[in-house]
Amino acid sequence: MQDFLELAVSATASGCVYGLVALAYLLMIRPTGIINFAVGEWAMVAAFGGHLLLSRYEWPYPVGMAVVIAFMLLVGWASERVAVRPLVEKGAPLLAPILALLGVLVITREVISVSFPPDPLPVPFPVEIQYYKYFVIAATAMVFAGFWFFFEKTLWGRTFEAVALNRRAAALMGINLSRVTAFSFAGGAAVAGLGGLLVSPNVSAHYLMGVPLAIQGFTALVIGGVGRVEGALIGGLLLAFAEQLTIRYAPIPSGFAQAVPLLFLMIFLIVRPTGLLRARA
C-alpha cells in the first residue's frame, strides 16, 4: 500500500509535467490551429536556463525561476514573430508555419547542443528532495487554476475563446488576431518552459530531452481533448499513471515504457478521437 501511494504521488507529479506541456500545445492550437512541435524543445531550453542560473550562478530559486519564465515568454514571442506571423500575413497554408516551427525546433536544439556540454547537467531542487513532488503538483495546480480562471472568467480569456471558435467572426468583432496569436505563443512557451524547469531536477538538463516530452504532452492532449484546459491535466495524469504502472508491474525492459504514449494515442484515436472532455460549444 505504502508502495502504491508512493507510485501514485510520483505518477501525479510527472502527470503534472505532461499536463503543462499539453497545456502549452493547447494554448497555441486553440486560437491558431497551429500545432507547435517545438514545445518539447522549449521545455529543454528552460531546463538549461535553470541549470545556468540555479546551478552555475547559484541564484535563489524564485528569482531564477522568474527570469527563466520571463525569458521563455520572450522566446515564444520571438518564434511567433519570426516563424509564424510573416507566413500568416502572406496567407500561406496552415502547414507552412508548422514546418517553419519545426525549423525553429531544430535550430533551438542545435544552438543548445553547441553551447553546452553533451552530458546531462544538474538542476538543483528548490525544496527537500522528498517534498519536491508536492512542489511540482502545487505549482501545476496553481498554473491550471490560473488559466482556468483566465479563460472562464475574464474578458481577455473570453476573447481567446472567441478566436478559437471562429477567427473571422472574432476579427469582425474588433479582436486583434495577431495580438492574440502573439500572446498564445508567449504563454505557450512560458508554460512549456515551466514544465521543463519542473522536470529538470529529476532528469537533469539534456539536449535530447525535448522530443519525448513533446510526444507525451501531445498524447496527453489527445487523451484529454483539445477543447478544455482541464482536459490537458487529466490527460497528462492518465498517461503518467499508465506509464508508471507499466514500468512497475509489466515484465518488460523499462525503456519499452516509451511505447505507452504511442499505444494510448492509437487507442484514443480509434475509440474516442475527440478526447475525454468535449469542447464547449
Next chain:
Amino acid sequence: MRWLAAFVVLSGAAFLLGDYHNDVYRKMLLWVTLALGYNFLFGVCGQVAFSHFAFYGIGAYSVVILLFQLNVPLPLAIVLGVLVCIVVALAVAIPSTRLDGFYLALATLALAQLFVVVLNEGGSVTGGTGGIANYRLPAIFGMQIRGPWYTGVIVLVLLLTLWILMKLDRSWFGRACRAVRDNPEAAAAMGINVARTKVIAFTLTSALAGVAGMVYAFVDNTVNPPIFGLENAFLLLFMVIVGGSGRHAGAVIGAVLLFLLPFWLSPIVGHHHVLVFGVLMLAAILVQPKGLIAIWDRGRDRFSR
C-alpha cells in the same frame, strides 16, 4: 531506353570512383531514393510524417534478422521484410488518419522514437546498442555481388522507386493525392476517400523506404541503432522542402545538396551542420516555399524567352 541509359551512367560512375568515394556515392543514392519516396508522401500527398527513416531501419533490420537469425532464404526475406513494413505502416496510419490535423505527424514521431528504443533494448534479436554486424550478402545464383557491382543494385532500386512514383504521380491516384493535399473537403466531395488515400500513400512510401533499407543493410554490412536516429527524419523533411516539395527533381536536388553540404561545411562549422540545415529550411519556407527547383524553373523560363 532512357531508363537503361540512366542505369548505365549512374552505375558506371561507381567503377570510376575509389573505395571511399564509392561509399559516399552509394549513401547519396540511398538518400535520393528515400527523399523521392518522402517527397511523394509529403510533397504530393501533403502528409507530415517522421517515420520514413524508421521504415528504412525496419527494412534493414528485418532483412538482416530474417536472413541470419531465422535463416530464411533471401527472396522470402525480402517479401517478409516488405510485409513487416506494410503491417506497421497500416497499424499507425489507419487510426491517425481518421481525423483532420496532425495526428499522423505525432504518431509517426512517437513510432520513430520508439523504434530506436526497441533496437537498443531488443537484446539478442536486434543486437542491442551494438547492433548486428559481420554478415554478408548471400550469393544470388551462385554469384557474390560486391564492390562497385553492388552500387548497380542500389541504382536499380533508385530507378525502380522513381519509376513507380512517376507512374503513380500521373495516375488517378497521384491526382487524388494532390487533391487531398490541396483541399480535403473538395476531394471528398469529388468522391475521393480521403482517409484511404492517405493510408495508401503512407503505406506505399513506407514500404519503398523499407526496400531501400534492405539494400542499405549490405552497404556497410552492419546495422545499429545510431544510424536510424530521429534526426534523419528531420533531415529528409528538410531535403524535400529545400529542394522543392511535390517535384521529383526537387527531391533529388535537395537530397544531393543536403547530403554533400556537410562535406563542404565541416571545415567551417565542424559537426554542427544540422544548425545550418535548420536555418536553410526556415529560410526556404519564409522566402522560397517552392524550393530551389522554383529558382531553376525561373532561370529556364527567362533563358528560353
